[in-house]
Amino acid sequence: MSVVTQMIQVPVVLDGVSKRFGRGRGAVAALDRVSLAFPSGSFTAVLGVSGSGKSTLLQCAAGLEQPTAGSVRLCGAELKRLSDRQRTLLRRRHVGFVFQELNLVPELTTEENIALPLRLGRQRVQRAAIENAAARVGLRPGQLRRLPSELSGGQQQRAAIARALVTGPEVIFADEPTGALDPHTADGVMRLLREAAAGTTVVIVTHQPEVTRFCDRAVFLYAGRVEGIVDRPDPVDVAARLHALGARAAQGDFATIGAA
């Protein structure tokens, strides 16, 4: 297998990625030499207690932040060799995002929000395509003309998923997509994401064990390092493991550079 095809089949590769915030004594290592690969079509949850570096991992993998050290390959491109504009275009064409909340531009209607990546790319927006994307996430045509403030939290997340899917991306990054939802609604949104994004590589950052029920793989982060990887995770085991990590964190052995 050639190197090129290997890269394309593994659209997200992190190699020795470190990220520090701040300088000198107050510096914090959010990521510490993390190496991970997310194969094509995989559906992975990245788990960890608060402050473990999971959001930073997502930002670095998606090219929203630049790592302090190490390299990230996204859809075959070495991110640190790309200009800001090239990274933006890469995101627009090949990456979809779903955030915890405030996903949607409040002044745009649901329809306009879903079409946003297409419009930014100056692509012709066909109403049918938008309605189709909306239908895949269970939004009715009548809801498309509403502003985000007129939708429920679950409906807003569905619209966000529709937006993430509308360009037919290779990878979808989701940061706590169900964090602000009740368990029942969260379940629905996850099921939807799993179905709608079939074939797409999905990376979900979460602290909710139930989310892993829909995942192929769970990656555990602790203090900026990969603590373990579990295939076909069981939510009960995941919860137990998270509790254990939480207990360790409570004893205060989080690494702070300079304090050590």
Place this chain on the structure above:
Amino acid sequence: MRGWMFAGLRRNPGPAVGTLVAAATAAAIAVAGIGVAASSTPSSLGRLAGADVVVAASTQLRVTVGRGDDAQQESVPLPAYAGVPAVLAGQLARVPGVASATGESGFPGGIVRPGMVDLIAVVADRGTSTATLAARIKAELPSDPKQGGTGYTVATGAARGGVADLNNAVESANGHAFGIAVIPVLITTALFALAATTALSVSLRRRRFALLRAVGATRGQIRRAVLAEQALIAVAGGLIGSLPGIALGAMAVRAFVAHGLFPAGTTALSGPWDAGVACGVTLPICLLSGLVAAHRAARTSPARAVKGTHTERTWPSPVRVLLGLAAAAGMVTLDVLALHQNGPGALVALALPSLLCGMAAVALLGPVLVAVVAMAARPLAAAGPSARLALAGIRRMPARTGSAVVAVALAVGLIGAVAFSNTSVAHATVVQSTQTVTADHVLSGGGLTPATLPPSMLTGVERLPGVRAAVGVAPLSIGVTDSDLEFINGEAVSAGPVSDVLNLNVTAGQLSELGPGQIAVSTMEASNGLGAHLGQQVTVYLPDGTPYRATVSALYQRSLAVGDLLIPAAVAAGHTGTPDEYSQILVRGGTQRELAALAAAHPGTQVADRAVYNSEVASNAQQNSFANLVILGIITVLTAVTMINTLVVSTVERRRQVRLLGRVGATRGQLAAGFCWQALFVSVVGVAAGATVCVGTLIGLTRAVTGSSVPFIPAGPALLVVGAVAALAFAATLTPFAVISREKFRQPVSA
């Protein structure tokens, strides 16, 4: 297609309202300023209504200025008629097609020489067109009207009005110059005002830009979106502001007429094109002021979309700090290099670059200033939970508080610089004139015209026993080519020992006698304008345009009381457009009683001793010139709009915080106290920063104009400015707080 760009404006115009208000205000003032600058006065022909053609000696002074490649001809309207020989009327009467040609005199600015008339009014025969007649008359006129003359003005139709009253032309030119001088002030102030409001409206939408960046908007797209929004606001502001602007321009012209800056009957230029003019002004201002904000919006990190909340960087980028320090250094340099200038609006033109640098420094260093002061003010947290909360907020979000501080500093700095440059110059004038006048008694002419003391009175005073010296003086305009051709203030002085009655602080030469062929020049005019030294030959122009070639016989420092040039009254006589009388006679020796007895023969003449005279000068000088008040008004309006915008928006922005604090148990009183602390902090830091810039500008300005480095800032008006700004800061903070705190329990806690 670009729906995403303007959806924000359409569905949530809130953040842009401030920018729109500022743009509309700027548009209104621009339309008014252009209306004033391009105002017109209908010719009031008076006695000349019946004349078809009017012939006068040229009413413009034309002089070639500069040398070599830079040489160009400039012209200014003359304040006085040069006059034409009375016999010319008879000559013109014989031109075919002329029914009558009459010499006329007695116009404002008219000549007072025998054998001469101001102008000749020609009536055409029936059947002869005025154009044909004017051409025939031009051919008939002698090529050189008189020795040193510059030609004739032959006017027909509306142009006759300009010949009928020379004051009109001079006043109009002054008024137009003022209108033009206002425009750079307006543009600069508007740039700062709009830059502040735009920066704020962008910072309010940081998260939105981050979200757009995350889903694939390039930096260029964000930058274009912000600029497109600015353009839309500019056009809307231009359209909204143009109508009030037309009304404002008409009001301003009426006020100018009332204050003698414009001739009676002047109307502001206005028309349907005003809306276009307004947009033409606001569009570049809005785009230029939006550049920085657009750049900042485009630099928003897409990672911000992931984070629900964020804290600002406590310390701004070193580049910004360096730029700020460079701007501050620029202000100091300009202060040192400040040059002497004359002419209408020059005070402001001079202060402007220095003020600009100072304001740029405050704008750039604002957040640093806030962070430093907040750190120093930490002990104040002991005053209670409200103070602690307010100070913590200021310390953690210095940029937000910084924008409020900059708005306050802008108001204090700009208003203070304009207001107190006026008082400083007036004060220096008073101080100088008390030092200047060494005469024991001063006789002043009464009535409306300034010069009403006849030469016979001077002779009478000189003959009184005990009078050691008596000198008559009369103010007049003298044309000079100090780089540009312009008329500046000077005085004609009678033969007599000037140095016995006026101590002008002569630095070279002597002033004990100023004879024909001599001229005394102030050191400022000599060094910056004429570039003259003692003993040099210079050419100046009398009010009727007659050149006066003279040797510089004295250089003097105290020019505020007497103007920049002194020439002998004998030389000026007959060329001033007024009778050869004096406005004042300065007397050394003699007694008040004898002088009063002499003055009784001339009703309206006042006799004052030195102390009384000086106090009169002082009270006259305190009256602010109307033109400066207008500039002050413009600046006050624009800076107040900016301040209100900024403070209201930055208070409303904290709506979520108010709701949160309300839920965790803060009483409304505690919240109000917190905002009071915030307003207090903003007022104190803003006033201090603004006052520093203001004083810095004033030092350079007063040094350039008066030679003293100490600006005169009267306590009363200074406290008024500070008090008004602080009151506005509190009102603009607490009023929106009152509104948002009332809704706090009804609304959900969300962004």
